[in-house]
Amino acid sequence: MEPWPKEGNVRRHLKSKERTSVYNVLRSIYEDSLLVQEVSDLLPRVPVLANLRCGAWYHAKYDGDCYFKSTDGHCNHWQFSFTRLNAHVARTAAECGGVLLIDSTKSSVKRTPDSFSRTVPIWCCVVNRALGLVMKAEEAEEEEERPPQWDDALHLPSWVSDMEASEIEKRLEGWSQKLASTQRSLLLELSGKLRRPLRALWLSEESLIWDQVTVEDREGFPFTPVYLLACSKFGEYPRTSSEKFCDFSWRYLRGAADDHESWAEGLTPKIFWSHHEVLLRTDPEDIDQVVEDLVKAEGLQYGAGFAGKRLSQRISSCSAGGTGISWIGNLGIGICSAKALSSLDAETKAGAACLNCSTSTRLEDLEPVKHIEVLPHKFDRFSLQNALEEATAFISKNAREGRRLVVTCDDGQDISPAVVAAYLLLFGVSTSASREECQGSANRSTGGKYTKEDVRSAVSCVTQYCPAAHPSRGSIKQVYNFLIRTGT
Known part of the structure; x- marks a missing residue:
């Protein structure tokens, strides 16, 4: 026993x-x-x-x-x-x-x-x-x-x-x-x-x-x-304010949304608020199934990610990333998520090239288009580093030709901002430069002598124009390693 x-x-x-x-x-x-x-x-x-x-x-x-x-x-x-x-x-x-x-x-x-x-x-x-x-x-x-x-x-x-x-x-x-x-x-x-x-x-x-x-x-x-x-209340049994959704007993959790990887199972804030009436009137015994149905209906994965690994669900930006494009200064270089390409108007797409760094091969009607799949750092520690030479060369080519360019990745927050930061450093381009100055930048200006501080400064220059940009430490490290390797 x-x-x-x-x-x-x-x-x-x-x-x-x-x-x-x-x-x-x-x-x-x-x-x-x-x-x-x-x-x-x-x-x-x-x-x-x-x-x-x-x-x-x-x-x-x-x-x-x-x-x-x-x-x-x-x-x-x-x-x-x-x-x-x-x-x-x-x-x-x-x-x-x-x-x-x-x-x-x-x-x-x-x-x-x-x-x-x-x-x-x-x-x-x-x-x-x-x-x-x-x-x-x-x-x-x-x-x-x-x-x-x-x-x-x-x-x-x-x-x-x-x-x-x-x-x-x-x-x-x-x-x-x-x-x-x-x-x-x-x-x-x-x-x-x-x-x-x-x-x-x-x-x-x-x-x-x-x-x-x-x-x-x-x-x-x-x-x-x-x-x-x-916004959280104090104590385990605080006084509640809502008179709605009282059909089932529940226990208040302070800071409930924290560490969403442990409970969200693919649910996002956008999905929750679009369906919160249904979710909060669902029997707690059945809510897991309802969440799974909503997540799958949005075309997202429920509970698992690459190679069956548990995904650390990234919360998309509310102001950009999933819904719009952020143009970096006057360079004619934009950053957005791969999903946002479908929402770009015809005027934006006209004459614009696309560098697609997402894990999806779906490409919108932008020409020319180059797809270089880059996996997040947690799944491949060298994917971005190995892709940067080809990616920055493609950006430089389109810049010299005076063509606008959209750089995309899965969420528009990690990989694409890191790629643009690498390009700025490699070709000595300032975010305050004009299209003409960017067009004429073909040579490296720093002689390959890059520091980690250079990389951080370049990333911060990108985030000034793209508030949704949050390159991970792993991505920043790969940019630095690429620049060091290029300068040797």
Whole structure:
């Protein structure tokens, strides 16, 4: 007779089962989405952006998205990412007088995810300081219109200790100097739009004063607010707000959308919000089958990926990637997902070439077309590296001929931005160059002496124009290895 399992093991098993119950997850996401809708209604004309990947689930209609990683805010591992500049967030905040970012955390001890507690405040401070450095160097006349004291201090939430803040402060000057030296054109552009420094403000279900904040109040702020809404509730049995979908019992999960690889089975935020009424009225015992049917109806894979391996489902960008094309400066080079090709209008397709790096051989009516299949880094560590010589040569050929070019991959976020970054470095092309200058660039300008910093700077130049671009570390590493091999 087998011994009874220990009580602690049983509890862990039951808790894990609750955590991966699709119905519990989706019902918790819907519950948290009500707070997102409430806050967005209280902040009219403030764009709402999802912080990928978790935040993408909590609202039906985002104005866009961003990518501030929690790992960049982990204690003793603080970072300012130069490959994910989120320049579009600063532009949007400047143009609209503020921006609202959405994220969540499943931690029972943290009020907000580290992306909001540290990563975003660090980002605000570094951008503010780099702007100050560039404007001081330029001695621009517009500087007189700014507040007498341009606030470039580090503003962290009250729950971050003074000791930790002091350690972060030691790193800020180096990041600011580096940003000012590597992204001067971007900062000069922002200086004409951002009249007040960026500053994070934290919101949650415990916030009490925000229903009193009017548009006029916000206009009186001496800063441009970056609202950070951690939308999850506190406690295991919080008070719920929804009177809908009460047909079945369920348990609330804090930060339910996090780690979607463990529960989504191919379900995406878009599919969920298109069918949430059906899903949340489905018996929890039957919901797995309903999810499978919806996923397959969208032409997606349910639960498995290449060679039967479990897919780490990538959450597509809400603002680009799946629905549109992002043109890189004036180069005539665009980035999009392979799926988005079918939605391009005839005028865009006319006279445009296509470099298809996706795993699909389906090609739209663009001529000429070159298909070079590139697998994600997790399935082939050298696929991109081996394809870059042929891919960059094809881009260069079309650039010299003055032809517009669309570079695609499966999601428009990883491979295609990395390919364009490799081309920019290999042929010494600047994103601020004109079509004519790009057309005349046929020789390498760096003599093959590339550094990892060069690659990161090139990627950040691409992401300025393509907010959906999030090349993986593996892809960036392959670009660097290719450039080193080419220069030897």
